[in-house]
Amino acid sequence: MGARKERASMEQSPLLPLREELAQVTPYGAPQLDVAARLNVNENPYPPSPGMIADITQAVARAAEGLNRYPDRDFTALRKALAGYVRRESGLSFPVEQIWAANGSNEVMAQLLGAYAGPGRTVLGTEYSYSMYPEYVRGAHSRYVRVPRRSDYNVDVDALLQGLREVSPSVLLLANPNNPTGTASSEAELIQILQQARETGPVIDDRRTATVVVVDEAYAEFRSPGQPSALALLEKFPHLVVSRTMSKSFGMAGLRLGYLVAAPEVIADIMRVRLPYHLSALTQAAAIAALGHAEEQLRQLAELRERRDNLASWLESKGYTVPRTQANFVLFGPFPDRHQIFSDLLDRGVLIREVGPEGFLRVSIGTSQEDQAFRQALEEVTR
Template sequence: MTVLPLRPDLAGCEPYGAPELDVPVRLNVNENPYPPSPAVVSDIAQAVARAAAGLNRYPDRDFPELRAALADYLAVESGVRLSWEQIWAANGSNEVMLHVLQAFGGPERTCLSFTPTYSMYPEYARDTLTRYVTCPRRDDFTLDVDAVTEAIKRERPAVIILASPNNPTGTALPLDDVVAILEAARECGPAGVAGTDGTRDTHCVVVIDEAYGEFRRPGVPSALELLGRTDASGGARYPHLAIARTMSKAFGMAGLRLGYLAASQELVDMLRIVRLPYHLSAVTQATALAALSHRDELMSQVASLRAERDGLVDWLRQQGWTAYDSDANFVLFGPFADREAVWQGLLDRGVLIRVVGPDGYLRVCVGTPAEMERFRNALIAVTKEDHV
């Protein structure tokens, strides 16, 4: 047998991925259940056709038109006006996060996060040879800011990743907590970085992962609001803050693979150093721009998905389970003595959800009303008839 020089730390590792099964109701990977309308599909097809005519040329490697369109969208969605230079994009928010760890992580550097949280974070760290450290959340999945501050002082991380809403719990971070963490992260990054004015400590880069941000309940703010704050000199108050977003969830464009990030221009320019040449294809750019031109139509589905989510939480509680308040498009619920048996029972009835999060709990994402009705009926059948 041929022996290949796989990195020792990758030995025995399996590729990441949720089960991909052909079942009638798929509620396991937090997709938007509504496909794009014929009008959106038509505009995308025309945009791709135009792009195809120039595929002999490389695409615009810094894609200012797309970044400006994303900035315009964020101004409408969050009320925060940013310049296009403060926006970055890549093939899914996964690649955006990888750019962050490539730019700021690496050997002898640390990425800090708080569990339970998104299971890809340690893989971003692993792939960039960055040490990954976690600390626990409270029992209700909120953050103990004092404990976070102590962890920052102790670990001096280069990058802190905080999901808000958190996956798999759906928990959003209060803006005051984000501010406290940003202040604690000042000059608590890797020590002894040489600059033109001598050797000085750095700020930790704080990434707020808002992949599900559009689903937050009314009154729950976005961390984007903090990017507009200035210090006494008129500069950015939080140059070490980055907010990650995606078109996969609320936009219903998971197949597009377009994630993006908002931050100070200084931080964005550092990400440009590590991006591969022409990493966003001309077809991806054309598709994303066409989809963004229909932002009102695509975002109109969000309100109905929020209502379906809140109704699901109420229903689960009425059945006697614990269901956590969610600002995402999914709900964590349980506990079950044998969650694997519940998962399998649902799958046997044509409903696929996710075994993830704390022991005994399951996560279900919000589908169409018909899909949710089938989920509810299947869950009752599994837990009542099978006595699981």
């Protein structure tokens, strides 16, 4: 009797008003599997040092004493700490008014699109770029338009400039270094794009606006010496936004702390759409403590860059096409059946990623032991 009543109740459940455009959408997410070598989501393979863990623990304990109060809504102390880190890493100084942070670069992007995208507007990007960009744009109820990349997977500047002219995007999303190809644009190319974007945005009150150019530098600290950051262009181009994260270089993917550097006017616009108290007191405290260990984290990256370049050279020696990467991963291929290679590697305890151009795979730089496990497994499955 009870079972019949339960079934009847379920049959009478009301239809939920899911947005029509989401009916065929599946939740985003790379596989999370417990394997020996997890090299699919570009994590820093090294956990925080004992010293960093101790400092974070103490900072969070102090913050916990005041959890009955709301956190600092404008997180001024954290923005000061981020400004100090940016100065240390890039040699460029920015006031607190030009720094913003959120729960991962995901929320940074959502806030930017909340301010500058929206219904009836267009966001421009490139093919073979970060797979979350279309998700961000869909969430903003906007149209996403991609322009092609060159055959070497670098940005096709001419195609991008044409796209700016033709679709009048309110925002351009440009990952640099790009994920999943690892390729990076030169400063001269960025200047060309920024100059074009001064008046390619939508028309508002009979005036042509700028396209907000978001240069996503999630992997900036992994770039080779001499590869410039877009931060150097902020003073000249107020419609430029440079987005970064603590997930990769700091080995703090679990913290979820992304940030951006932009003109004060951009920060003011973001504050129109941000949710109040979006950064918890615990997140703020942990991030500030972690930033105190910038020196040791930046030293660690040199070893990861060296092993990245060694792995790229090894893959090239095996006959694969390998775009020149400036990030902590390597794209390689093509394979007639990349899913078979992916599956065969997984059977051997090595998890990588099926992403990017048809036939290509992406592998993150892990520990030296994980890198060796990947090489051995790949040789086994391609004999």
